[in-house]
Amino acid sequence: MKSLTVFSRSLSLKNKDYNHSSEGAVFPASPFSIMVGKEIADHLRSWRFIVLLSLIGLTFFGALYVSLSNIKSAVSNTQDPDRLFLYLKLLTTTDGTLPPFHVLLSFLGPLLGISLGFDTINSEQNAGTLTRLMAQPLYRDNLILSKFVSAMVMVGCLFVSLALLMIGAGLLITGVKIEPEEVLRIFAFVFISFVYVGFWLSLSILLSIRFKQTATSALTGIGIWLFLTVFYKLVVNLVTKALFPDPAFLAPQQALAYQELISNFLRLDPSQLYTDATTTLLMPSVRSLGPLTMEQMAMAIPSPLPFKESLMIVWPQVSGLLAATVLCFALSYYLFMRREIRS
Template sequence: MKSQLAFFKGLSLKNTKTGKLLQTKTGTPFQVIANKEIADHIRSWRFIVLIVLIVLTFVASMYVSLSNIKSVVNNTNDPDHLFLYLKLLTTTDNAVPPFHVFLNFLGPLLGIALGFDAINAEQNSGTLTRIMAQPVYRDNLLLAKFTGGLTVVSTLFITLTLLMVGGGLILTGVRLEPQEMLRILAFIAMTVVYVGFWLSLSILLSVRFRQAATSALTAIGIWIFFTVFYQVVVNLVVRAFLPDANLLSQDEIISYNEIILNILRIAPSQLYTDATTTLLMPSVRSLGPITMEQMAGAIPSPLPFKESLLIVWPQVSGLLAATVACFSLSYYLFMRREIRS
């Protein structure tokens, strides 16, 4: 009750003559709602549980990486063996997956948990009508819900990255190269965009459905479908329509594989996997099938950061476009929605 009173006191007032919003000491209505959302996320038990899970997976991945980092760095057959801090995020002993693989699994849960009841919980509790009675625009409310969750996610992953870099500096004493820092920052940005897509999708479902349980189950069902069943469905459909591989030439096999990969990249998890693999492994030169003629004369060496970014730019733009599309649809539905007490 006290938080709701503080929230309504923090909202800005409207000038009765000009009709413009007047900014108070606490900030604009967007800032007030965003700050309230950040505070609510930090204090909620579901967020604390997910944070504990992500931190535990981070600690487990870093422990496994540091235990095997010496053998990995001394492996001269690996063109990426000199990138110590990138190896901390990708090295595994096949007992515990690397950290970016864990994030591919836990990131959607974090985004869904932050947004599945963003709107319908406010309406069911009766606070949405009170908020709309204040001088607050609907787009400010929706944007503040999204910004608050994304701010919490960004802070979390930046903190974990700083812990990883600091722990590596203390335990190994190896200097962090500028290219490694750029790749790690790009990895953080890609992870935030990936979680932001699931956050915008969960907000869309919270606008579409009145019950929070329905929006949560729908979001989890979509996540399970794209994570587990989508690849199985694609493989079954491809096997049903694909001609016999013995009757195809090499160029036809490559073209069919490219079509399959493009269909699989409809899944957000596949886009995230492609992008993070390329960013954290500088020796990756292509995300699709290539012929032996294309590999002839190629020297296995790390690519510059700019070249790796150009390779993954379609994946980045795809996730950004999906995020904007989900948020735009939720904005359209929310603006046309009738809100009653």
């Protein structure tokens, strides 16, 4: 992925790369900034990233087209408390031909993160460039940090660009002014998507450090994604049915605790955390992510929640995604710093 010749030349000639301050002082570019820039350039020239970018772009514009085609019926439904949030409807409205974009992103996000990180370290070692790279005047942690930061910069630019394109398309086609709360919810959705892809990126970097072959790390990452996406819910349902009694024979309070237990097990899956958080933010009328009693629903008024209240509901999910991302990257950092690098 990295051209050692170009990178070594950048380090050896780094006294020609300067940052000029307002006072006229000249500072040499740091090796870390050179590495991040080189990694970003490698991503932009990579066919792998171009294919994934095209795939995500096609799904985004397809979901946006379906939403725009059905936006009139969505905003005219008087029974829907979210009908006035036009730009949120662009991300959630569908006629069944194509899922909403946030649902598609829950499947495509892991592929994006895994593809950007499964060969970050082992490809360098297999090519014999890792030892030569470490011989350059730079810190070892700069290498793994630049790999992670450059990929996250690409992901962040991608998601922010898609959000701005969606807002711009909505302004041009509908002519309706976007509300500040909608802007907050859309960019909160972008941030959660950014963290979600960051978890899979940090996990793939960890697998790249753990396994020597790039094929092994890629297959392991895809296997973990498939297990969590397809089989994990089946395993949870089978285990709970085998260990716990039938909910039909339980008292109301026991049945409520039973459903809450299943929900807590399902939330060990990052995709479930992402789905819960994005659904709550993009649909302001969602008031709870757990089971509700009839007493709680009896006095509830069907109206959208303020952004602050929705954020408080999804804060445990966002904290879980952030904690999982930090844990995976911290473990990757620890293993790489203690790793013995040989030619």
